[in-house]
Amino acid sequence: MRFHHLALFLHLTGVVLWVGGMVFIRVCLVSPTLTAAQWAEALAHFFSLSWVAIALIVITGGFMLIAVGYARAPLGWLLMTFLGTIMIVVFASLWFGPWMALREALAKGGLAQAQAQAQARAAIQRINKHLDIVLVLAILTAVAATLGLAL
Ligand code: HEM
Numbered sequence: 001m002r003f004h005h006l007a008l009f010l011h012l013t014g015v016v017l018w019v020g021g022m023v024f025i026r027v028c029l030v031s032p033t034l035t036a037a038q039w040a041e042a043l044a045h046f047f048s049l050s051w052v053a054i055a056l057i058v059i060t061g062g063f064m065l066i067a068v069g070y071a072r073a074p075l076g077w078l079l080m081t082f083l084g085t086i087m088i089v090v091f092a093s094l095w096f097g098p099w100m101a102l103r104e105a106l107a108k109g110g111l112a113q114a115q116a117q118a119q120a121r122a123a124i125q126r127i128n129k130h131l132d133i134v135l136v137l138a139i140l141t142a143v144a145a146t147l148g149l150a151l
Helices: 003-028 036-068 075-107 110-150
Strands: none
Touching (some): 075 110
């Protein structure tokens, strides 16, 4: 077994964890009875897992790409790197934007409670919209990584 095989295994493990987590949030976590606080708790676990997965994807993907060299890398790999980078940028904007807004809204208490709940709900909707964009990009990235090899 070459180091490349191990890197590919870890790369795909990262992809499975990150993309699988997003699918779980968007497709399985659909109960209308979930409170904003319960949503935030699930998302907090999801984000911790996602950052580890993203680090795995970038480190192992970067290693495999550099080992082969940009000039010799297939077009599909370069497309994957480009789309994967956009995925990470959109994901980071979700974390710094609506996720921070959700945490801020939930930290508010007292008289502002009803308003804070409305803010929290709006933030959750924005988080879900961002996740949908990242998921569409994930499909395109996987297409580039696989079918793109035929280019
Ligand atoms: C952002 C930085 C990324 C870099 C630098 C990168 C780089 C690479 C490289 C060099 C390989 C080829 C390994 C080989 O064929 O032996 C690979 C494989 C793969 N990557 Fe990525 N990748 C990135 C992100 C992603 C993302 C976000 C996804 C999925 C959403 C993804 C999905 C895949 C898949 C499915 C393979 C296996 C298919 C193949 O070997 O061509 N990658 N990646």
